[in-house]
Amino acid sequence: MKSLQDALYNWLTIKVVVDARPDDxxxxxxxxxxxxxxSTEHEVSNxxxxxxxxxxxxxxQQGxxxxxxxxxxxxxxxxxxxxNKEPEKYEDYPIEN
Structure with missing residues (x-):
């Protein structure tokens, strides 16, 4: 993904999902x-x-x-x-310990 803005957008979108569904x-x-x-393509951290x-x-941080x-x-x-609107379409695949 060449665009940092797109990468940040996608990261944040899925982070919100992970925060709401930590076992997915x-x-x-x-x-x-x-x-x-x-981290690797855009040198983003913190x-x-x-x-x-x-x-x-x-x-x-970027560099x-x-x-x-x-x-x-x-x-x-x-x-x-x-x-949340159609949970039957998005089965929660839990992390197995």
Whole structure:
């Protein structure tokens, strides 16, 4: 994924799902994939998330610089909203210990 903005968007979208469904193995594996992409392809680390009623605000390190991004909640939470509306279509694949 060439665009940092797209990678951050996808990472945050699946992070919201993982936070809501911590035992979902597929979601966790997808988050790990985007973590790796952000780290290796974009040199991103130390992502902090702050939310309000309207937006998600990210602060992160890219190399030596601290940068920021923001995304509307309705766009980030769309996947989780879809899962919650039709849970029968999104089976929770738990992490096996």
């Amino acid at each position: 193995l597929a979601a966790k594996e997808t988050l790990d994939f985007f973590d790796g992409m952000l 992502i902090d998330i702050i939310t309000d009623d309207v937006m998600y605000y990210l602060s992160y 030596e610089e601290t940068k920021k991004a923001r995304y509307p909640r309705e766009l980030i939470e769309i996947m989780l909203d879809q899962i």
